[in-house]
Amino acid sequence: MNYSVKLSSITPSATSTLNTLTKELIKEGKSIINLSIGEPDFETPDYIKEAAKKAIDEGITRYTENQGFFQLRKSISDKLKRDNHMAYSPYEIVVSNGAKHSLYNIFQALLNPGDEVIIQSPYWVSYPEMIKLAAGNPVIIKTNTINQFKMKPEQIREVITPKTKIILLNSPSNPTGSVYSKEELMEIGNIAIKHDLYIVSDEIYEKLIFDDKHTSIASLSNELFNRTITVNGVSKAYAMTGWRIGYIATTRDLANTITSFQSHSTSNPSSISQMAAIAALEGPESSVIQMKERYKKRRDLMCELINDIMDTRLCVPKGAFYIFPDISGWLKPLGKQSCVEVAQWLLEECGVAAIPGAAFGSPGYIRFSFATSEENIQRAFASIKEKIEKNN
Numbered sequence: 419m420n421y422s423v424k425l426s427s428i429t430p431s432a433t434s435t436l437n438t439l440t441k442e443l444i445k446e447g448k449s450i451i452n453l454s455i456g457e458p459d460f461e462t463p464d465y466i467k468e469a470a471k472k473a474i475d476e477g478i479t480r481y482t483e484n485q486g487f488f489q490l491r492k493s494i495s496d497k498l499k500r501d502n503h504m505a506y507s508p509y510e511i512v513v514s515n516g517a518k519h520s521l522y523n524i525f526q527a528l529l530n531p532g533d534e535v536i537i538q539s540p541y542w543v544s545y546p547e548m549i550k551l552a553a554g555n556p557v558i559i560k561t562n563t564i565n566q567f568k569m570k571p572e573q574i575r576e577v578i579t580p581k582t583k584i585i586l587l588n589s590p591s592n593p594t595g596s597v598y599s600k601e602e603l604m605e606i607g608n609i610a611i612k613h614d615l616y617i618v619s620d621e622i623y624e625k626l627i628f629d630d631k632h633t634s635i636a637s638l639s640n641e642l643f644n645r646t647i648t649v650n651g652v653s654k655a656y657a658m659t660g661w662r663i664g665y666i667a668t669t670r671d672l673a674n675t676i677t678s679f680q681s682h683s684t685s686n687p688s689s690i691s692q693m694a695a696i697a698a699l700e701g702p703e704s705s706v707i708q709m710k711e712r713y714k715k716r717r718d719l720m721c722e723l724i725n726d727i728m729d730t731r732l733c734v735p736k737g738a739f740y741i742f743p744d745i746s747g748w749l750k751p752l753g754k755q756s757c758v759e760v761a762q763w764l765l766e767e768c769g770v771a772a773i774p775g776a777a778f779g780s781p782g783y784i785r786f787s788f789a790t791s792e793e794n795i796q797r798a799f800a801s802i803k804e805k806i807e808k809n810n
């Protein structure tokens with residue numbers, strides 16, 4: 419095979435690999451409880467589905483503006499004003515095929531070969547790969563349960579070089595559910611201002627915060643507004659992962675550059691999904707609130723059950739739908755060498771699919787998703803507990 423050098427440095431998404439393996443085992447008839455999922459288990463609310471059906475019936479089935487329908491960008495602009503206190507015009511917004519696509523576009527637009535992007539580990543699996551695809555270098559700051567999975571300002575200062583271009587933030591975080599406070603964001607923002615860096619703020623889990631309040635870093639000052647690219651979308655909040663709608667808010671100049679790039683790769687996202695996204699953003703928030711309440715219950719349940727198993731250090735997630743416990747205390751009793759071996763053991767012995775922390779740059783941890791029913795969570799941890807007790 420003679421593939422491009424660029425792609426040879428990319429590692430396949432560990433989360434999708436495990437998902438595929440899990441689906442295969444299920445197809446073979448094995449009973450697997452899937453706690454590896456990265457998407458809501460709820461249905462897209464009916465009023466959103468209806469808007470999509472209406473779009474089809476009304477023939478809204480053609481190419482749209484590459485940047486996304488003006489009407490959708492207006493809805494996003496209104497949302498950013500209402501929820502995040504940020505004044506972006508529809509011309510400063512670009513709609514793409516999911517927030518993942520939005521992030522990909524940003525790195526392609528901003529990075530030159532060798533430019534550095536500061537990210538924290540544990541990180542969402544696609545960040546380092548997307549940065550490398552844009553010829554950039556991910557510079558990773560390690561965080562852990564002790565510092566609540568949050569970067570300290572001094573850690574950031576230590577890794578800044580003349581090549582640093584972007585600080586990437588993800589609050590609430592996948593995989594840890596950690597949430598940065600306004601004060602913490604301000605401190606990071608001041609570093610970005612001092613060193614003239616861009617901030618990319620991935621706020622895709624914004625609506626799923628249980629205890630804290632979400633703060634958009636771009637809302638904190640004019641200086642931060644001007645250097646921040648805010649990323650969001652409808653996938654997680656409205657249970658719309660398959661519809662593929664994400665967006666960025668930035669300067670008009672960068673929005674135009676990214677639109678031009680997008681026009682030569684994917685053009686506009688689906689016209690039907692765009693109409694559904696308008697309904698999501700303009701509709702009642704009650705379904706989002708109901709889903710959030712359910713996630714909160716499941717989070718509390720999962721924390722309680724994990725605490726009941728062996729030596730597990732846990733940081734209660736404040737948002738998103740993942741728990742990322744430190745399971746290094748499990749290795750010796752289970753006779754395992756790594757979190758990857760523990761994940762395999764969980765799948766094969768306990769019938770529970772979860773993702774090893776190594777996939778997120780943090781060996782010694784496991785990511786359990788609580789985007790599944792309370793019953794599944796109860797069954798999964800009963801099975802793990804039983805197998806652990808048998809081992810001891």
Ligand code: PLP
Pocket residue numbers: 456515516517518519542588591592620622651652653659663664
């Ligand atoms: N950012 C983070 C942190 C995510 O976890 C995900 C999805 O898992 C995305 C972005 C991408 O979301 P979308 O479905 O909108 O592409």
